Amino acid sequence: MILSIESSCDDSSLAVTEVATKKLLFHQKISQDAEHTVYGGVVPELASRLHAVALPKILESTREFLPHLKAIAVTHEPGFHVTLMEGIMMAKALSLSLHLPLIGINHLIGHVYSLFIEQEAKLPLSVLLVSGGHTMILEVRSSTDVSIVAQTLDDSFGESFDKVAKMLNLGYPGGPIVEKRAKKGNPDSHAFPIPLRNSRELAFSFSGLKNAVRIAIEQQTAPLEKPVVANICASFQHAAVTHLLHKTRRYLEHSPYDQFAIVGGASANQSLRESMEQLCSKFGKTLLLAPLPYCSDNAAMIGRAAIDFYEARRFAPIELLHAHPRSTLFHS
Ligand code: KG4
């Protein structure tokens, strides 16, 4: 069995996965949404202190698995340095005390492997990764052979939902809240600009759209009643999802792979999932979706990725396993 640890942002999570069957045996996560909601976003130092309490608490529940462990896996990049360090320190302490090898997992590779927690791994594939920190199209040939085809020039897709929620005083994380409000609104009520609409560049951008939403909110003369908020959310979501669709369509025209996947916290967005289903069927691509319980950050996906590393004996010497705020793995 492999014990995996995730602490790259504001979710403290541990999982235990069986190597031979790839089965998830244990998974627990403590989220910090309530603590960060007053700030409208994640405060890294606060998140780090909360991990220091939550991770050992979850570890208590894994006692029965400890004698059966073959390796300890931990997210070591990308993420907040201070929060990654909490998971890495726990991983190193366990590795030393239980005499087990360490496996360092890139968080984004973890999101890709969320696809294979409940079904068999199928590579190669192309992936749209949408989270709070990233918006990318990746071509994944193996757990160590990944190239970036497109990425964001500024904010990420999930982050733009968080910022719109903050501007509307709706709380954090903004994605699920804005999506819920959008269901009651009219997506045609505000003509927000579709980012990079006339650009042939394969890239994403959300800062202009976010600014357009800010201006629309500032132009409201009356207090923001629920229907107005719903209309703003619906129009914003429509523009953000349309932008992802435009760029993904451009990519799919030349994609070498038959399978296309969406992963990451923001891949839980229903409107995005439905639109991508239609797009993929037009192009004859098989769409893989991260299972809803494993879209947002979790240690189960880290454990699943770690099995491939374990089988290839790709262990990280303890003195070389460091926290990296940015990815060191990918090539363009
Ligand atoms: O992958 P994740 O849990 O953390 C990072 O690696 O960043 O993604 C969290 C992000 C947040 O920005 C959150 O607002 C967004 O995913 N998100 C959503 C939805 N659910 C979560 N964005 C849009 N629609 C959703 N339903």
Ligand code: ZN
């Ligand atoms: Zn994530």
